[in-house]
Amino acid sequence: MNNKAIGVFDSGIGGLTVYKALKEKMPGEKVIYLGDTARLPYGSKSAETIIKFSEENAFFLVDRNVKMIVVACNSSSSYAVPTLQNRLDIPVLGVIEPGADAAVRMSKRSIGVIGTTATISSQSYEKAIRERKSDIEIVSKDCPLFVPLVEEGWINHPVTRLVIEEYLLPLKEKGIDSLVLGCTHYPVIKDPIAKVLGDEIRLIDSAETVTEKVHSILKSLGWFSKSQKVQEDEFYVTDFPERFKRVGEIFLQKKINSVQVALF
Amino acid sequence: MNNKAIGVFDSGIGGLTVYKALKEKMPGEKVIYLGDTARLPYGSKSAETIIKFSEENAFFLVDRNVKMIVVACNSSSSYAVPTLQNRLDIPVLGVIEPGADAAVRMSKRSIGVIGTTATISSQSYEKAIRERKSDIEIVSKDCPLFVPLVEEGWINHPVTRLVIEEYLLPLKEKGIDSLVLGCTHYPVIKDPIAKVLGDEIRLIDSAETVTEKVHSILKSLGWFSKSQKVQEDEFYVTDFPERFKRVGEIFLQKKINSVQVALF
Numbered sequence: 001m002n003n004k005a006i007g008v009f010d011s012g013i014g015g016l017t018v019y020k021a022l023k024e025k026m027p028g029e030k031v032i033y034l035g036d037t038a039r040l041p042y043g044s045k046s047a048e049t050i051i052k053f054s055e056e057n058a059f060f061l062v063d064r065n066v067k068m069i070v071v072a073c074n075s076s077s078s079y080a081v082p083t084l085q086n087r088l089d090i091p092v093l094g095v096i097e098p099g100a101d102a103a104v105r106m107s108k109r110s111i112g113v114i115g116t117t118a119t120i121s122s123q124s125y126e127k128a129i130r131e132r133k134s135d136i137e138i139v140s141k142d143c144p145l146f147v148p149l150v151e152e153g154w155i156n157h158p159v160t161r162l163v164i165e166e167y168l169l170p171l172k173e174k175g176i177d178s179l180v181l182g183c184t185h186y187p188v189i190k191d192p193i194a195k196v197l198g199d200e201i202r203l204i205d206s207a208e209t210v211t212e213k214v215h216s217i218l219k220s221l222g223w224f225s226k227s228q229k230v231q232e233d234e235f236y237v238t239d240f241p242e243r244f245k246r247v248g249e250i251f252l253q254k255k256i257n258s259v260q261v262a263l264f
Numbered sequence: 265m266n267n268k269a270i271g272v273f274d275s276g277i278g279g280l281t282v283y284k285a286l287k288e289k290m291p292g293e294k295v296i297y298l299g300d301t302a303r304l305p306y307g308s309k310s311a312e313t314i315i316k317f318s319e320e321n322a323f324f325l326v327d328r329n330v331k332m333i334v335v336a337c338n339s340s341s342s343y344a345v346p347t348l349q350n351r352l353d354i355p356v357l358g359v360i361e362p363g364a365d366a367a368v369r370m371s372k373r374s375i376g377v378i379g380t381t382a383t384i385s386s387q388s389y390e391k392a393i394r395e396r397k398s399d400i401e402i403v404s405k406d407c408p409l410f411v412p413l414v415e416e417g418w419i420n421h422p423v424t425r426l427v428i429e430e431y432l433l434p435l436k437e438k439g440i441d442s443l444v445l446g447c448t449h450y451p452v453i454k455d456p457i458a459k460v461l462g463d464e465i466r467l468i469d470s471a472e473t474v475t476e477k478v479h480s481i482l483k484s485l486g487w488f489s490k491s492q493k494v495q496e497d498e499f500y501v502t503d504f505p506e507r508f509k510r511v512g513e514i515f516l517q518k519k520i521n522s523v524q525v526a527l528f
Contacts, residue, residue: 038313039303044415049302049503145423148412151308159409159426166423239313 001223005030005234006214007061007069009054011040013244014184015072016251017207018095022070023233025211028224030231032064034262038238041147042075043116043183050118054080055087060236060264062088067223070214071095074115074182074206078122091217098209099180100128106202107178110137112171115182117142125180139174143167143183150185156192164189164196178202236262265487269294269498270478271325271333273318275304277508278448279336280515281471282359286334287497289475292488294495296328298526302502305411306339307380307447314382318344319351324500324528326352331487334478335359338446338470339380342388355481362473363444364392370466371442374401376435379446381406389444403438407431407447414449420456428453428460442466500526 008019012035019033034057036042042050054076058069068091069084071077077094084092103111103125113125120142129138145163154160171179179201181187187205194203218224225231237244241259248256272283276299283297298321300306306314318340322333332355333348335341341358348356367375367389377389384406393402409427418424435443443465445451451469458467482488489495501508505523512520 038309045302046504144416145409145412145418148409152408159423159430162423162426240310 001067001221002226003030004065004067005032005231007032007034007058007064007066008072009034009036009057009061009069009076010072010184011035011042011075012037013247013251016248017184017187017205018070018072018210019233020252021207021211022214025215026218026224027230028227029218030225030227030233032061032066032234033236034060035235035237035244037240037244041116042073043118043147044144045075045118047079047118047122050075051080051083054084056264058084058088058092060262062090064234066090068093068214068217070210072184072210074184075118078115078119078124091221093210093213093217095206095210096124096128098213099182099204099206100125100132102204102206102209103129103178103180104132104136106204107136110139110174110176112168112176112179112201113138113140113182114143114146114167114171114179114186116147117144119182125182139171139176141167141171143186146189147183147185150188155189160189160192161196164193168193168196172197172201176201178204180204180206182206232257235259238262265331265485266490267294268329268331269296269495271296271298271322271328271330272336273298273300273321273325273333273340274336274448275299275306275317275339276301277511277515280512281448281451281469282334282336282474284516285471285475286478289479290482290488291494292491293482294489294491294497296325296330296498297500298324299499299501299508301504301508305380306337307382307411308408309339309382311343311382311386314339315344315347318348320528322348322352322356324526326354328498330354332357332478332481334474336448336474338448339382342379342383342386355485357474357477357481359470359474360388360392362477363446363468363470364389364396366468366470366473367393367442367444368396368400370468371400374403374438374440376432376440376443376465377402377404377446378407378410378431378435378443378450380411381408383446389446403435403440405431405435407450410453411447411449414452419453424453424456425460428457432457432460436461436465440465442468444468444470446470496521499523502526
């Protein structure tokens with residue numbers, strides 16, 4: 001298993017936050033990344049559709065012989081992880097459980113959770129948090145405009161500030177002391193969110209916490225890469241490889257040699 | 265041909281504006297409507313992907329034995345209509361040509377065109393307008409936040425007003441005297457758009473103009489329905505039939521008996 005790659009999939013480009021955290025922690029591991037850009041976003045779709053798309057993504061990665069799968073997309077993680085774990089014989093890890101771990105660790109009083117409509121409707125974070133700490137207060141809110149605002153590039157824009165205020169001030173008023181950024185797009189607007197919420201509310205980005213979990217799984221299985229040479233990662237998308245390459249390079253602050261189109 | 269249905273497809277629910285206009289003008293015609301809600305939106309996707317999805321939608325309708333296909337989605341109309349016309353032996357009509365007809369008829373000086381990124385990148389409206397009137401000025405702008413704002417239901421909302429101002433005031437300053445609403449979602453925010461632009465700029469919604477064109481095609485072919493009884497229309501979606509039924513009934517102000525899931 002050691003020299004096989006780690007498979008990561010997301011509905012689009014946002015999962016590169018997870019890719020980046022993985023590579024920083026474990027530079028010797030090869031990663032195969034798949035972004036389902038033809039069918040994004042997942043966050044406004046039904047459970048059945050998200051599960052179906054997630055299975056197709058996972059099978060694509062399994063065909064590329066990965067040793068484990070990280071589901072970077074929160075909407076997929078919310079609905080599809082148990083199905084994938086049942087159907088595949090390699091470890092499958094979503095971002096919800098690691099996010100819940102971090103939230104419980106960082107929060108004393110009340111946890112805010114934001115995400116796509118699909119993620120929030122699933123109540124996946126609530127369930128995972130309650131399993132860890134049954135008596136903590138949780139306030140959830142779907143924020144469907146955040147993804148299109150990030151994609152439009154309106155990061156420090158008055159409109160984005162207004163939308164953040166409308167979505168998040170009610171959570172602040174309810175006294176949350178941490179906020180789970182339950183969508184891979186949201187870390188991009190971490191600064192304007194922090195400005196609206198103030199310093200007392202801690203923002204939790206699951207990219208780092210999921211990386212810790214991947215590290216501990218590989219460690220416990222003895223599956224770390226033993227390759228001495230740096231392996232070339234592979235990037236696949238279902239649409240717009242040029243755009244993924246261009247935006248991905250800004251995202252990662254490094255060159256992406258090639259992005260291939262995944263057909264399935 | 266007479267008693268066959270008219271097929272209409274859209275990436276989602278917005279094409280019901282076209283459905284509604286068709287039924288108002290030709291209540292005797294049966295319509296089979298398909299919304300590709302599992303893969304929406306189309307407006308941020310590539311030409312290749314939009315063509316592929318559009319072909320699958322069209323074949324689904326052809327299998328249901330329709331006499332013609334109306335492509336209600338502007339992004340599909342921009343890229344896929346020539347391919348569909350080549351591949352199918354029934355008439356295929358998009359919304360671009362009828363929209364261009366109306367724009368040229370209503371505009372004296374300068375035409376504004378707004379739409380999704382895909383529609384605007386295709387320059388489909390520009391080409392169609394120039395074919396009709398080569399010397400008219402055209403100013404285009406993609407407005408990617410309008411669809412998510414409409415889907416969020418923020419119609420008369422300060423954020424929507426700010427976004428409209430940011431996208432459209434530069435077009436007003438350039439002196440447009442008409443504006444093509446080149447996306448089926450945009451008529452929903454026609455009022456706030458009119459408030460920002462003022463009375464002098466005429467707003468063009470292609471639902472009505474495409475209906476005129478369907479009427480004239482059926483008339484010239486002698487293909488009008490001869491059925492005396494009211495035929496039950498059929499609605500299909502690729503995801504979320506319950507949501508389509510609920511929102512569609514508000515949209516149409518009438519009951520939709522059933523919405524089925526299209527599998528392909």
